[in-house]
Amino acid sequence: DVKVTQSSRYLVKRTGEKVFLECVQDMDHENMFWYRQDPGLGLRLIYFSYDVKMKEKGDIPEGYSVSREKKERFSLILESASTNQTSMYLCASSSDSNLYEQYFGPGTRLTVT
Amino acid sequence: AQSVTQPDIHITVSEGASLELRCNYSYGATPYLFWYVQSPGQGLQLLLKYFSGDTLVQGIKGFEAEFKRSQSSFNLRKPSVHWSDAAEYFCAVGVMDSSYKLIFGSGTRLLVRP
Numbered sequence: 214d215v216k217v218t219q220s221s222r223y224l225v226k227r228t229g230e231k232v233f234l235e236c237v238q239d240m241d242h243e244n245m246f247w248y249r250q251d252p253g254l255g256l257r258l259i260y261f262s263y264d265v266k267m268k269e270k271g272d273i274p275e276g277y278s279v280s281r282e283k284k285e286r287f288s289l290i291l292e293s294a295s296t297n298q299t300s301m302y303l304c305a306s307s308s309d310s311n312l313y314e315q316y317f318g319p320g321t322r323l324t325v326t
Numbered sequence: 327a328q329s330v331t332q333p334d335i336h337i338t339v340s341e342g343a344s345l346e347l348r349c350n351y352s353y354g355a356t357p358y359l360f361w362y363v364q365s366p367g368q369g370l371q372l373l374l375k376y377f378s379g380d381t382l383v384q385g386i387k388g389f390e391a392e393f394k395r396s397q398s399s400f401n402l403r404k405p406s407v408h409w410s411d412a413a414e415y416f417c418a419v420g421v422m423d424s425s426y427k428l429i430f431g432s433g434t435r436l437l438v439r440p
Contacts, residue, residue, distance in 0.1 A: 261426075
């Protein structure tokens with residue numbers, strides 16, 4: 214089974230802090246994604262990566278950056294956390310042979326106070 | 327622009343009753359369509375997908391969905407709901423560009439009455 218893990222289930226940070234959310238997948242998938250999930254808005258794509266050291270902006274990249282130094286790991290960085298970044302963050306991965314079939318991690322609920 | 331609409335925010339059904347969750351999409355070409363389920367506190371799990379071919383697709387946990395091009399719909403159905411089906415359900419369309427991204431609907435929360 215594909216397994217996507219995220220470093221924290223719950224995280225509380227203060228405004229202005231730098232925040233790192235880590236995601237690791239164990240199925241050698243080429244593509245990795247970061248979404249945020251907010252009530253009534255569904256999931257919105259923040260960034261994605263289709264190869265090591267490659268990254269592409271999604272629909273709502275402002276205030277975020279990403280890093281992919283290894284194939285299995287994709288990090289989301291909030292350079293200076295703000296209260297409007299309080300949300301559920303979901304990581305996903307997919308293979309090149311099944312591009313759209315994404316496997317999701319359990320999510321990190323981030324609260325910025 | 328591509329979009330997915332799930333018109334029902336909440337649906338309540340009795341255990342053993344049938345279920346239909348609605349999904350409408352806006353997309354210029356033949357879409358890749360998906361249904362995901364999210365149980366409380368969990369990530370999303372793929373229920374089923376439609377790429378081409380037979381418009382009635384079967385998924386896990388006894389779910390099925392029917393693609394209707396004329397109605398731009400991909401509704402999810404289950405003949406008999408179990409209490410464990412209580413969750414949030416998301417419909418998604420795959421965007422066929424270099425991003426390979428999914429566009430999600432806003433979700434439908436299913437409540438099951440005992």
